[in-house]
Amino acid sequence: MYARLSASALLGLLSLANAQSAPSGPEAWDDAYDKANAALAKLSQQDKVNIVTGVGWEKGPCVGNTPRISSINYPQLCLQDGPLGIRFGTGTNAFTPAIQAGSTWDVELIRQRGAYLGAEAKGCGVHVILGPAPGPLGKHPNGGRNWEGFGADPYLQGVAASVTIEGLQSAGVQSTVKHFIANEQEQNRETMSSNVDDRSMHELYLWPFAEAVHSNVAAVMCSYNKVNGSWACENDKILNGYLKNELGFKGYVMSDWNAQHTTNGAANNGMDMTMPGSDYNGRTVLWGPQLTSAVNNNQVSKNRLDDMVRRILASWYLLGQDKGYPNINIKANVQSNHKENIRAVARDGIVLLKNDNGILPLQKPKKIALVGSAAVVNPKGINSCVDRGCNTGALGMGWGSGTTEYPYFVAPYDAIRARAQSDGTQISLQDSDSTNNVQSTVQGADVAIVFITADSGEGYIKVEGVNGDRPNLDPWHNGNDLVKAAAQASKNVIVVVHSVGPIVLETILAQPNVKAIVWAGLPSQENGNALVDVLYGLVSPSGKLPYTIGKSMSDYGIQLASGNDDFKEGLFIDYRHFDKAGIAPRYEFGFGLSYTNFTYSDITITSTAKAGAASGATVPGGRADLFETVATVTATITNSGGVEGAEVAQLYLTLPTSGVPETPTRQLRGFAKLKLAPGAKGTATFNLRRKDVSYWDTRTQNWVIPAGVFGVGVGASSRDLRLNGSFTA
Numbered sequence: 001m002y003a004r005l006s007a008s009a010l011l012g013l014l015s016l017a018n019a020q021s022a023p024s025g026p027e028a029w030d031d032a033y034d035k036a037n038a039a040l041a042k043l044s045q046q047d048k049v050n051i052v053t054g055v056g057w058e059k060g061p062c063v064g065n066t067p068r069i070s071s072i073n074y075p076q077l078c079l080q081d082g083p084l085g086i087r088f089g090t091g092t093n094a095f096t097p098a099i100q101a102g103s104t105w106d107v108e109l110i111r112q113r114g115a116y117l118g119a120e121a122k123g124c125g126v127h128v129i130l131g132p133a134p135g136p137l138g139k140h141p142n143g144g145r146n147w148e149g150f151g152a153d154p155y156l157q158g159v160a161a162s163v164t165i166e167g168l169q170s171a172g173v174q175s176t177v178k179h180f181i182a183n184e185q186e187q188n189r190e191t192m193s194s195n196v197d198d199r200s201m202h203e204l205y206l207w208p209f210a211e212a213v214h215s216n217v218a219a220v221m222c223s224y225n226k227v228n229g230s231w232a233c234e235n236d237k238i239l240n241g242y243l244k245n246e247l248g249f250k251g252y253v254m255s256d257w258n259a260q261h262t263t264n265g266a267a268n269n270g271m272d273m274t275m276p277g278s279d280y281n282g283r284t285v286l287w288g289p290q291l292t293s294a295v296n297n298n299q300v301s302k303n304r305l306d307d308m309v310r311r312i313l314a315s316w317y318l319l320g321q322d323k324g325y326p327n328i329n330i331k332a333n334v335q336s337n338h339k340e341n342i343r344a345v346a347r348d349g350i351v352l353l354k355n356d357n358g359i360l361p362l363q364k365p366k367k368i369a370l371v372g373s374a375a376v377v378n379p380k381g382i383n384s385c386v387d388r389g390c391n392t393g394a395l396g397m398g399w400g401s402g403t404t405e406y407p408y409f410v411a412p413y414d415a416i417r418a419r420a421q422s423d424g425t426q427i428s429l430q431d432s433d434s435t436n437n438v439q440s441t442v443q444g445a446d447v448a449i450v451f452i453t454a455d456s457g458e459g460y461i462k463v464e465g466v467n468g469d470r471p472n473l474d475p476w477h478n479g480n481d482l483v484k485a486a487a488q489a490s491k492n493v494i495v496v497v498h499s500v501g502p503i504v505l506e507t508i509l510a511q512p513n514v515k516a517i518v519w520a521g522l523p524s525q526e527n528g529n530a531l532v533d534v535l536y537g538l539v540s541p542s543g544k545l546p547y548t549i550g551k552s553m554s555d556y557g558i559q560l561a562s563g564n565d566d567f568k569e570g571l572f573i574d575y576r577h578f579d580k581a582g583i584a585p586r587y588e589f590g591f592g593l594s595y596t597n598f599t600y601s602d603i604t605i606t607s608t609a610k611a612g613a614a615s616g617a618t619v620p621g622g623r624a625d626l627f628e629t630v631a632t633v634t635a636t637i638t639n640s641g642g643v644e645g646a647e648v649a650q651l652y653l654t655l656p657t658s659g660v661p662e663t664p665t666r667q668l669r670g671f672a673k674l675k676l677a678p679g680a681k682g683t684a685t686f687n688l689r690r691k692d693v694s695y696w697d698t699r700t701q702n703w704v705i706p707a708g709v710f711g712v713g714v715g716a717s718s719r720d721l722r723l724n725g726s727f728t729a
């Protein structure tokens with residue numbers, strides 16, 4: 001269980017004071033279901049079919065729409081992307097992408113991000129926001145849509161998705177967690193089968209969805225791919241088996257856009273709403289009149305249709321959307337002060353990877369050289385590429401349906417120039433990626449800051465030959481050569497990386513004059529401001545990597561599937577693979593430097609964990625006792641350096657080996673971010689729930705706490721465990 005933290009908590013709590021409280025607890029649904037049942041009794045069969053069928057692609061104000069049902073005052077329902085903002089909005093913000101939010105490891109900042117996005121959605125009359133997206137989980141370091149989620153670990157994804165949903169729904173908006181499930185790559189996503197074993201499904205891919213259901217998420221979006229041979233949107237095992245029965249999901253399942261394949265298969269196997277209701281040409285419609293015929297012919301039961309409608313109406317009532325919800329206006333001006341959260345997430349997600357001789361923070365240099373096209377704003381305009389489908393100028397997010405329009409964009413050059421003016425620093429700028437002029441740009445500068453990028457996105461857009469997933473982990477635009485050229489001309493090179501995911505840094509690290517690497521991730525509209533905050537030491541960097549940076553792509557031990565994917569790596573993705581294979585990463589999962597130092601001391605462990613299987617009633621998310629605390633670990637963190645900073649203390653658990661099938665060496669099971677003044681101490685508290693100390697037993701189909709000794713490691717990264725202890729179950 002994650003621990004609550006002090007960094008940003010106050011800001012978050014103050015800003016949420018006016019928000020509605022999020023629906024919580026299993027009882028939250030009871031009242032909603034009573035209302036839904038009363039409304040259902042007033043509906044004709046045609047009304048019911050209308051509630052479950054989108055009106056067709058581009059036939060309404062939102063990316064997804066269902067018709068108004070006046071007899072129960074049910075509105076034209078508006079479903080809109082996405083995970084970081086209101087797609088196609090003009091008076092909205094472009095929130096920081098989820099991968100950057102994951103990189104902050106700051107629970108309250110992430111919750112606030114959700115609440116602010118929810119407030120913007122509600123202000124636009126959007127009933128259903130299509131996010132968050134903890135699927136893909138990130139098993140492929142080059143997966144095109146990984147940046148839409150929070151990082152390559154189910155626990156981190158689960159915590160971040162949960163608090164995002166709680167934030168969104170506290171604003172009165174229905175949240176949709178997606179893409180369900182095992183949609184890990186863009187290549188062939190609409191034809192392939194993800195063949196996943198039962199244990200990996202539970203311990204990796206289903207985990208964040210279970211946490212989302214536990215947070216009472218209103219909707220789940222089924223994905224394009226097949227799962228173990230049948231389409232995700234008509235897959236009885238995953239929709240009825242896992243989601244509705246095992247996890248006790250009370251909301252509704254909507255299709256990804258055009259992910260439905262058959263009328264009856266989808267209806268009879270657990271899908272509840274079809275989106276957008278037609279294909280992109282408006283020709284093929286699988287529900288609507290077809291569903292009516294199927295019900296009239298008894299191919300789909302009336303009970304099943306009622307169940308779909310009841311789930312959709314219950315979610316609408318759960319969020320209180322039956323009372324005074326704003327009219328739909330995607331163009332409403334709803335930005336408020338939300339850019340403060342966007343800057344904070346962009347800044348606190350920056351990971352300092354290298355800082356030789358304390359070159360950072362900058363101390364009023366006389367002259368700075370800025371090198372690279374990513375230093376400046378896209379010269380064609382900040383929103384010139386549809387769904388951000390280009391990598392031109394400074395990078396703020398990946399591309400695809402999970403993007404939104406930027407209301408403004410502060411590029412690194414804009415923010416550094418403003419700071420330089422007040423410091424009296426001279427700036428020379430090269431806003432191209434050509435190596436020819438680097439020497440002259442850099443000449444006479446105290447430091448040269450080189451900007452490099454890597455981009456990816458959704459497969460319906462191709463950017464510079466990339467069809468969504470990246471073909472390699474190299475920087476784009478000749479980034480290695482650009483850094484080399486700068487390092488030949490300057491003794492003090494700082495590399496700033498804006499990237500959707502890992503880049504292989506070996507060429508860059510081979511340049512002795514590269515003194516610092518600032519992993520600035522995907523900072524959205526506050527790109528430059530966030531960077532200046534860190535470069536100049538207005539804050540100490542406090543982000544930690546939400547994925548592993550390997551020394552080569554082959555070190556990840558995984559390749560995109562060209563046909564079906566048998567998920568042969570099982571549980572061993574990202575750091576779990578590096579640990580098992582004994583491969584030293586370049587920068588490990590959870591790594592990040594600071595301008596100060598933290599020392600770890602005084603670990604305490606108390607446990608009531610007893611070996612055995614989970615039991616008890618099913619609540620949203622699974623059996624009730626899975627969410628009960630069975631062990632508590634505390635550690636003292638001291639800021640032993642000279643400046644204020646925030647540390648993300650991480651807890652990794654090692655299960656007993658005897659009697660348990662092969663399990664990763666260690667797995668993240670808790671984290672706490674503590675903001676500490678120089679000399680100050682704080683306590684990181686990790687509450688481990690039954691689920692956190694269990695494995696999925698495929699034989700008994702249950703979570704089991706194994707008998708034996710559990711290893712507990714607490715530290716600054718997955719490979720820097722400063723305190724160790726154990727407990728026995």
Ligand SMILES: OC[C@H]1O[C@@H](O[C@H]2[C@H](O)[C@@H](O)[C@H](O[C@H]3[C@H](O)[C@@H](O)[C@H](O)O[C@@H]3CO)O[C@@H]2CO)[C@H](O)[C@@H](O)[C@@H]1O
Nearest residue numbers: 063080081082130178179256257280400401402458460
């Ligand atoms: O937006 C809702 C969900 O849609 C999926 O992405 C789709 C995206 O929204 C849509 O704009 C895009 O449409 C293009 C279509 O694929 C292409 O064939 C046609 O030529 O052009 C269309 C317009 O650009 O299709 C996307 C799916 O392929 C997302 O997966 C999901 O996450 C969104 O929430």
